[in-house]
Amino acid sequence: MGSVFRSEEMCLVQLFLQSGSAYDCISELGEMGLVEFRDLNPSVNSFQRRFVSEIKRCEEMERILGYLLREIRKANIAVPEDDEICPVAPPPKHVLEIMEQLQRLEVELSEVARNKEKLQRNLLELTEYTHMLRITRTFVHSRSRNKALGPQYEEFQSIESDSAGCTGMQRLGAKLGFVSGLIHRVKVEAFERMLWRVCKGYTILSYAELGESLADLDTGEISTNVVFLISFWGDQIGQKVQKICDCYHCHLYPHPENDEERADVMDSLRTRIQDLNNVLHRTEEYLRQVLQKASESAFTWVVQVKKMKAIYHILNLCSFDVTNKCLIAEVWCPVNDLTNLRGALEEGSRKGDATVPSFVNRIPSNDTPPTLLRTNKFTSGFQSIVEAYGVGDYREVSPAPYTIITFPFLFAVMFGDLGHGMVMACFALWMVLTEKSHKRKRSDNEIWTMFFEGRYIILMMGLFSVYTGLIYNDCFSKSLNIFGSGWSVRAMFTDQQWTNETLQTNTLLILDPNVSGVFVGPYPFGIDPIWNMAVNRLSFLNSYKMKMSVIIGVMHMSFGVVLSVFNHLHFKQRFNIYLLFLPELLFLLCLFGYLVFMIIYKWLAFGARDSRLAPSILIHFINMFLMQGGDNTPLYPGQTGLQVFLVVVALLCVPVLLIGKPVYLYWLHRGGKSLRLRRGYERVRRVSEDDMSQAPAYADDEEEGFDDLMTSRDTQPKEVKTATVHTSHINI
Amino acid sequence: MRLLFLLLKLFPKPDMAALSFVIPMSVMTLFWGIIGGVVPWFIPKGPNRGVIVTMLVLTAVCCYLFWLIAILAQLNPLFGPSLKNDTIWYMYYHWP
Numbered sequence: 001m002g003s004v005f006r007s008e009e010m011c012l013v014q015l016f017l018q019s020g021s022a023y024d025c026i027s028e029l030g031e032m033g034l035v036e037f038r039d040l041n042p043s044v045n046s047f048q049r050r051f052v053s054e055i056k057r058c059e060e061m062e063r064i065l066g067y068l069l070r071e072i073r074k075a076n077i078a079v080p081e082d083d084e085i086c087p088v089a090p091p092p093k094h095v096l097e098i099m100e101q102l103q104r105l106e107v108e109l110s111e112v113a114r115n116k117e118k119l120q121r122n123l124l125e126l127t128e129y130t131h132m133l134r135i136t137r138t139f140v141h142s143r144s145r146n147k148a149l150g151p152q153y154e155e156f157q158s159i160e161s162d163s164a165g166c167t168g169m170q171r172l173g174a175k176l177g178f179v180s181g182l183i184h185r186v187k188v189e190a191f192e193r194m195l196w197r198v199c200k201g202y203t204i205l206s207y208a209e210l211g212e213s214l215a216d217l218d219t220g221e222i223s224t225n226v227v228f229l230i231s232f233w234g235d236q237i238g239q240k241v242q243k244i245c246d247c248y249h250c251h252l253y254p255h256p257e258n259d260e261e262r263a264d265v266m267d268s269l270r271t272r273i274q275d276l277n278n279v280l281h282r283t284e285e286y287l288r289q290v291l292q293k294a295s296e297s298a299f300t301w302v303v304q305v306k307k308m309k310a311i312y313h314i315l316n317l318c319s320f321d322v323t324n325k326c327l328i329a330e331v332w333c334p335v336n337d338l339t340n341l342r343g344a345l346e347e348g349s350r351k352g353d354a355t356v357p358s359f360v361n362r363i364p365s366n367d368t369p370p371t372l373l374r375t376n377k378f379t380s381g382f383q384s385i386v387e388a389y390g391v392g393d394y395r396e397v398s399p400a401p402y403t404i405i406t407f408p409f410l411f412a413v414m415f416g417d418l419g420h421g422m423v424m425a426c427f428a429l430w431m432v433l434t435e436k437s438h439k440r441k442r443s444d445n446e447i448w449t450m451f452f453e454g455r456y457i458i459l460m461m462g463l464f465s466v467y468t469g470l471i472y473n474d475c476f477s478k479s480l481n482i483f484g485s486g487w488s489v490r491a492m493f494t495d496q497q498w499t500n501e502t503l504q505t506n507t508l509l510i511l512d513p514n515v516s517g518v519f520v521g522p523y524p525f526g527i528d529p530i531w532n533m534a535v536n537r538l539s540f541l542n543s544y545k546m547k548m549s550v551i552i553g554v555m556h557m558s559f560g561v562v563l564s565v566f567n568h569l570h571f572k573q574r575f576n577i578y579l580l581f582l583p584e585l586l587f588l589l590c591l592f593g594y595l596v597f598m599i600i601y602k603w604l605a606f607g608a609r610d611s612r613l614a615p616s617i618l619i620h621f622i623n624m625f626l627m628q629g630g631d632n633t634p635l636y637p638g639q640t641g642l643q644v645f646l647v648v649v650a651l652l653c654v655p656v657l658l659i660g661k662p663v664y665l666y667w668l669h670r671g672g673k674s675l676r677l678r679r680g681y682e683r684v685r686r687v688s689e690d691d692m693s694q695a696p697a698y699a700d701d702e703e704e705g706f707d708d709l710m711t712s713r714d715t716q717p718k719e720v721k722t723a724t725v726h727t728s729h730i731n732i
Numbered sequence: 733m734r735l736l737f738l739l740l741k742l743f744p745k746p747d748m749a750a751l752s753f754v755i756p757m758s759v760m761t762l763f764w765g766i767i768g769g770v771v772p773w774f775i776p777k778g779p780n781r782g783v784i785v786t787m788l789v790l791t792a793v794c795c796y797l798f799w800l801i802a803i804l805a806q807l808n809p810l811f812g813p814s815l816k817n818d819t820i821w822y823m824y825y826h827w828p
Binding site for chain 1: 751752753755756760780782783786787790791794795797798799801802803804805806807808809810811812813814815816817819820821823824827828
C-alpha cells in the first residue's frame, strides 16, 4: 500500500448539504470517519453560532447521564456485555423523547435517594435509642449485676425501685434529673473532665462503650460510641449539662422514669425498627430496579448524546448560503475515498428524506493539505511515537514503517537480556491475546492503559530483546554455553606455561591467545561464555559495545539521510540533492563512515600476535582532526594521506551545506540563467520559472530577501553536525 | 564461499579459527538472506504487504549486522580473559 510510505493525497472538496438532511449526512460521514472539516465561520464567537441551543441541550443531557452513571456504579450494577454495538446518533425527533425520559429518571432517582436517606437517619436514631436504653438499664441495676461497667459510683438505687419513697434528696427539695445519650469514643475523656470542672462535682457520669460501631450518616465513617448517663440535681446544673452536651455533639434521648416505662419504650422501639427496616429494604429494592432498567439504555444514550453533540459542532463550522436552504461545508478528503464520500452523502440524503440530494464539488486549493496516514491497531502505536517528535508535512516520506523495527531493535540493544526479554514478551503476548476483553472493560487506571495501548510495541521490544540477549549471552545476567567456548584453559597447562604451582601462587591469571590452542575460534553465536567468569570482562565488553554503537548509529543516520532523497525527488527539487543530500552524506561518511571502517579494519587486521602494536583508534581519530600524526603506528600504509583527503572533503561540505541552497535560490530569483540585472526583460521569464519551485515558501514573493532564504535553511546542517559529533563523543 | 576464503587469506589468522568462522558465517548469511531477500516475495498482496516486507527486510539487516559485529569483535582477540585461580582449576577438570 503506497500510503504507508508517504502520506495520502488529499483534495479540497465542497459539500452542498440540504438543510433538512444535513444532520443525517454528517452523521453518515462521522460514522465512516473520512473527512476533516474546515471552519468556515472563524470570526463568529462560539456563543453566537447557529446551533448553540442544541449543543446546550446535549450538555444538559450529558449532565443527567453523568449523575445516572454515578448512581448505577454506586449500586454495583454490571455494565451490559454487548458493547460491540455502536449506536448511531439519533435523529432530532427522537432527541426530545430521550430528553424527557432522562429528566423523569433524574427526578425519580433524586426523590428516592432523599427518602432513603431520611429513613436511614431515622433508623440510626432508633437504634441508638435502643442501645442507650439497654445500657443505662445496666447502670441502674449495676449493683445487682455485679459487673464493673466503668467508674463505680454510689448509686441512688432506691429512687428507681421505690415509687412512693422519698429520699433525703427529695426532702431537700432538689429534683434529680437524668440526661442520657451517646457520644463519640474519642470525646469521652474531655467530656468527663469538662463536666467535672463546670458542675463542680454535682453531676455523676456513668458511661459504657457500645459493643457495635455505627456508621455516622453525615460523614459516613464508622465510629465507636459510648453510652452515658448523667445524673444531676438542680435546674441550673441541668441547663449547664445540656449546653455541654450540645457542645460535644452528643445524641441525647429521653431517659425513662422507671423500669416499666423503659420496657414499654423498648418494645415500641423494636417494632418501629422492624417496620423501618422493611420500608428501607423495599426502597432499596425499588431504587435498584429503577437503576437496572436505566442501565440497559444509559450506556447507549451516552454514546448517542456524544455523537449528537459532535454533529452539532460540525454543523456550526458550516456556512449557510444566500438562499438559507443549503449548508456549505469545506472538507479535506483523501482522493481515494471520493467515491465513499459520495456514497455517504447519498445515504444521508436518503435517511433524511431530502427532496434534493446533497452533492460534492472538488475545488483546487493552494493551501497545504493535512497529513493523513492510515494505521491499523498494530501500526498505530508506532505512528504515535513518531508523531511525538512531530507530524510530517503533506506527502513527505513517513518514517513510521521503519520505526516499527528500528525502535524496538534499538531498545533491545540497550536491554539485551534473554530471560527478562522473554518475560516482557510473554506479558505483551498475554495482553495481545486478551485484547478484546480488555478493550471492553475500559479501565480507569492510567498506568495500565498506557501499557495496554503499547502492547504491540512491548511485544516487539521483548522479541528483539530475546535475540540481543542471545547475542550478548546474557540470561538473567548469566551466560549460556550452547556451542562450547572458544577459549581453552587446558591449553595453558600444556607446554609448561602453567603448573599447579602457578595456580597456588597467583590469584588471577590471564589467558594468552598467543599460546597455541588457547583460542580455538570465535564463539559462533554471540559473546563467548567465558567472559562471564572473567575479571576483566568489562574491558572487553565495553570496547565491543562502544564500537557496536558507533557502527549501528552511523548506519542508522546514513539510512535517515538517504530517505531524504525520496522527498527531494517527489517534490521535484533536484537541486536539493546536490546542495543538501550530497554534502550531508559526504560529511557523515567521510568522518564517521571512516571511523567505522577503521573499527572493522582493526578487528580484522590486528590479532594476538601484534597486540602490542595495535594502535588506539580514538587517538588516530583525534589526530586526524588535528592533522597531527607520526607518534602512532599507522593502521595501514597511506593512512595519513587518505585522512587528510577525507578531512578536506568534509570541511568543504560545510559551507555548501550552510549557504549553498540560499545562494542558489537567490540566484534563481534574481536572474535565472545569468547574473545580469536587466529587470524588464527578466520579469517575464521569472514568472514561468516560478512554477518550477512548488515549495510554498518561495512561490509568491518575487523580491525574496536573502536573509529569509538563509534563515529557512540554517537549522538542518547544524543539527546533523551536532548529532554526529555528539554520538561519536558518547561512543568514544 | 570461495570469495570468503580469498578474503580470509588477506588477513593473518590461525587455520583452526578459519573453519570455525566460515561455517557460522555462511549459515547466518544464508538464514538472514532468506528472511530478508526470499520471504518478501511470498507475502500475499494485500493492504499490509508494504509494511510486512519493510519489517522483514529491516529485521534481517539489523539482526544480521548485530550478529556480524559480535563475531568480528571476537575474531582476533588482543587479550584473553583474566580468571581467578579456582575458576581455572574448575575449568581445567570440567571444560573440554
